[in-house]
Amino acid sequence: MADENQSLKKAFSGHGGFGVDEATMVAMVTKWRRQPDQKSCFRRDFSDFFTTIGSIEKCEDDYLLHLKTEFSRFKNIMVLWLMHPWERDARWMHHVMHKSYPFTVIIEIACTRSSEELLGAKRAYQALFDHSVEEDVAYHIKENYSKLLVGLVSSFRYEGPQVDNEMAKWEAKALNSAIKSAGSGKLIQNEEIVRILSTRSKLHLKATFKHYKELHGKPIEEDLGANLWLQETVKCIDRPAKYFSEAINNAFKEGADKQSKIALTRVIISRADVDMEVIRETYYQQFGVKLEDMITKNTHGHYKDSLLSLVGK
Amino acid sequence: MSTIDVPNPLPSPKEDAQELKKAFDGLGTNEKVAIKILGRRTAEQRAEIRRTYAVLYKKSLLDRLQSELSGDFRKAMILWMMDPAERDAKLVHEALKKKGEKAMWVVIEVSCASTPDHLIAVRRIYRSLFFSSLEEDIASSSLYKEPLRGFLVRLVSSYRYTDDYVMSELAIFEASLLINAVKKRELHDEDFLRIITTRNKSQLKATFLHYKRLSGKSIDEDIDHHSSSQFANMMIRAIWCLASPEKHFAEVIRYSIEGLGTDEDTLTRAIVCRAEIDMKRIKEEYKATFKTTVTCDVIGDTSGDYKEILLTLVGSEET
Numbered sequence: 001m002a003d004e005n006q007s008l009k010k011a012f013s014g015h016g017g018f019g020v021d022e023a024t025m026v027a028m029v030t031k032w033r034r035q036p037d038q039k040s041c042f043r044r045d046f047s048d049f050f051t052t053i054g055s056i057e058k059c060e061d062d063y064l065l066h067l068k069t070e071f072s073r074f075k076n077i078m079v080l081w082l083m084h085p086w087e088r089d090a091r092w093m094h095h096v097m098h099k100s101y102p103f104t105v106i107i108e109i110a111c112t113r114s115s116e117e118l119l120g121a122k123r124a125y126q127a128l129f130d131h132s133v134e135e136d137v138a139y140h141i142k143e144n145y146s147k148l149l150v151g152l153v154s155s156f157r158y159e160g161p162q163v164d165n166e167m168a169k170w171e172a173k174a175l176n177s178a179i180k181s182a183g184s185g186k187l188i189q190n191e192e193i194v195r196i197l198s199t200r201s202k203l204h205l206k207a208t209f210k211h212y213k214e215l216h217g218k219p220i221e222e223d224l225g226a227n228l229w230l231q232e233t234v235k236c237i238d239r240p241a242k243y244f245s246e247a248i249n250n251a252f253k254e255g256a257d258k259q260s261k262i263a264l265t266r267v268i269i270s271r272a273d274v275d276m277e278v279i280r281e282t283y284y285q286q287f288g289v290k291l292e293d294m295i296t297k298n299t300h301g302h303y304k305d306s307l308l309s310l311v312g313k
Numbered sequence: 314m315s316t317i318d319v320p321n322p323l324p325s326p327k328e329d330a331q332e333l334k335k336a337f338d339g340l341g342t343n344e345k346v347a348i349k350i351l352g353r354r355t356a357e358q359r360a361e362i363r364r365t366y367a368v369l370y371k372k373s374l375l376d377r378l379q380s381e382l383s384g385d386f387r388k389a390m391i392l393w394m395m396d397p398a399e400r401d402a403k404l405v406h407e408a409l410k411k412k413g414e415k416a417m418w419v420v421i422e423v424s425c426a427s428t429p430d431h432l433i434a435v436r437r438i439y440r441s442l443f444f445s446s447l448e449e450d451i452a453s454s455s456l457y458k459e460p461l462r463g464f465l466v467r468l469v470s471s472y473r474y475t476d477d478y479v480m481s482e483l484a485i486f487e488a489s490l491l492i493n494a495v496k497k498r499e500l501h502d503e504d505f506l507r508i509i510t511t512r513n514k515s516q517l518k519a520t521f522l523h524y525k526r527l528s529g530k531s532i533d534e535d536i537d538h539h540s541s542s543q544f545a546n547m548m549i550r551a552i553w554c555l556a557s558p559e560k561h562f563a564e565v566i567r568y569s570i571e572g573l574g575t576d577e578d579t580l581t582r583a584i585v586c587r588a589e590i591d592m593k594r595i596k597e598e599y600k601a602t603f604k605t606t607v608t609c610d611v612i613g614d615t616s617g618d619y620k621e622i623l624l625t626l627v628g629s630e631e632t
Contacts, residue, residue, distance in 0.1 A: 132474045135511035154470035162444040199449035
């Protein structure tokens with residue numbers, strides 16, 4: 001009896017992890033059929049999440065919300081999995097403006113998708129929301145930050161192999177000058193920085209970042225200081241696999257916030273068909289543990305199974 | 314709105330290709346045939362003729378035109394025969410090498426006076442032709458200065474919503490933002506730029522109507538009244554191209570024939586690029602503004618086969 005209560009508690013809590021253990025829950029439903037006393041006993045035993053007001057038993061509100069979230073992880077991942085990638089990206093970008101998703105989601109999508117994928121996402125956005133993503137970003141996001149975000153999201157970068165190495169060197173120097181001369185808070189509005197990051201091809205930018213390190217002795221991310229968005233932009237363009245592997249790891253950290261956890265689903269779903277093998281390798285190199293093992297350890301139920309299937313191997 | 318007078322019944326692309334070959338072969342070239350056929354086909358039909366010619370004769374029709382024709386007539390025919398997105402990509406690439414307002418008109422025309430999907434097509438072809446994106450070339454150009462350069466980059470990077478979706482309350486609100494910026498002579502104000510470079514064209518037209526209703530002046534007049542800077546002039550051009558391109562192109566045609574001599578390249582561009590889009594409206598605007606007709610001015614300022622192709626594309630003044 002105590003054992004059953006324990007395993008059901010665990011199944012329902014999704015605590016310290018993601019998702020819920022649906023199989024155990026269903027088994028209990030069968031077992032405790034027509035035994036309201038068993039359930040009552042369980043509720044009294046599960047005092048973290050159930051309480052009484054006088055003689056009325058009730059769920060704690062926080063617990064209800066938590067449980068709803070954990071149940072819907074699997075639902076979300078299934079719905080997202082079925083969607084066309086363009087619609088997914090469009091909806092995620094829309095969430096930034098309308099559901100307080102962090103602005104870095106726009107940077108992530110604008111910088112890690114190919115030019116045609118980004119264009120597709122923009123077309124999907126227009127079809128879904130009767131606005132262009134550029135006009136929504138420009139309208140809803142504060143002026144200082146919008147220059148960079150609008151620039152990134154409007155890009156239709158050249159994707160061929162040609163790189164003007166002299167120009168890349170020159171722009172590495174220009175970036176350094178811009179960083180030195182602008183105050184640290186103003187970096188994100190600096191025209192040179194925004195111009196270079198939002199219009200140049202990715203190959204060109206990788207060359208530029210390489211020259212930056214050679215010319216100035218340190219990677220550009222160090223000089224960008226606390227400018228989270230510029231850091232993310234550089235990372236997404238230069239080393240997307242590293243960016244994704246870090247995003248996944250952030251979700252598993254102790255005390256990870258809601259958005260970090262949401263990112264787990266987003267990253268795995270959006271990269272499953274693209275570069276998941278590279279991300280798995282990068283994850284292992286960075287954190288010394290296999291991604292599949294982290295998922296098995298930290299997630300539950302059908303949500304876990306779907307993540308493992310998407311991650312492959 | 315198109316002034317292209319496609320014949321009915323339409324000869325097949327094969328017949329057209331054969332007639333053209335005959336016109337090129339032998340001594341001299343029968344330019345009239347080239348004008349009569351190519352000047353009276355839509356973009357799709359011209360593309361079909363190009364493909365058919367290449368299959369039949371293993372030669373590019375454009376190369377043949379290049380070798381058989383000459384002067385302004387040749388330039389006009391070749392521009393006319395190009396795929397429109399490739400044509401615009403090449404026009405804007407050339408324009409970026411030149412300084413001055415005339416060159417900037419090309420950037421504004423390509424980014425504002427055509428559909429958003431056409432602009433995407435132009436950007437796509439531009440990349441494969443020139444190994445860089447259009448926006449990066451403008452952004453890094455030393456010929457343009459801020460804030461004008463930034464404005465042009467935003468225009469060229471836009472991918473506006475295409476449907477006729479208008480939010481009236483928003484249009485009224487944004488009209489008042491525009492009015493304020495113009496009064497304070499702050500055209501580079503962030504809201505002003507945001508509205509002009511991101512809103513869809515129907516929304517902008519509605520906003521401009523409210524502008525006139527609320528301030529008593531139309532936005533282009535108001536800007537002109539408050540400022541005569543180069544930035545202000547280009548802003549007016551962009552507004553025209555977005556909401557009433559016939560105003561801009563009527564001026565462009567007039568500019569090209571006014572004064573001593575004729576700016577053939579500009580004249581050709583205006584007529585070739587708009588013949589299938591809004592030449593009718595341009596002719597009406599021209600008549601209303603300049604009290605004469607496009608036809609009259611083209612006849613007065615050009616001659617020979619060049620004149621003939623332009624008049625064929627412009628169409629009759631009665632239509």
